[in-house]
Amino acid sequence: MGLGEDRESNSLLPLIFLVVLIPMVWFQLAQGAKRCHDLGNSGWWQLIPFYGLWMIFENGENRTNRYGANPKYVSTFTTAATVKPPSEY
Numbered sequence: 001m002g003l004g005e006d007r008e009s010n011s012l013l014p015l016i017f018l019v020v021l022i023p024m025v026w027f028q029l030a031q032g033a034k035r036c037h038d039l040g041n042s043g044w045w046q047l048i049p050f051y052g053l054w055m056i057f058e059n060g061e062n063r064t065n066r067y068g069a070n071p072k073y074v075s076t077f078t079t080a081a082t083v084k085p086p087s088e089y
Helices: 003-010 012-038 043-047 051-057
Strands: none
Touching: 012 043, 012 051, 043 051
């Protein structure tokens, strides 16, 4: 085993790192944008330094905001009039 073989195997490490890193960063940005929307802010707000810490501990809006309904909202009861038939989903 010579030195050339070790360098060839080590040359794949940066490529493997990028193949793993790019989807991870994409996923993190997508989840951060969803969390920003829960708080009623644009997804770009996650780029503010230390805003991520605030997103972790802050509760989302209890009402519907411009990004949609609160995903944590649970109704205490459901009437027959509010239930949609499967064809309307």
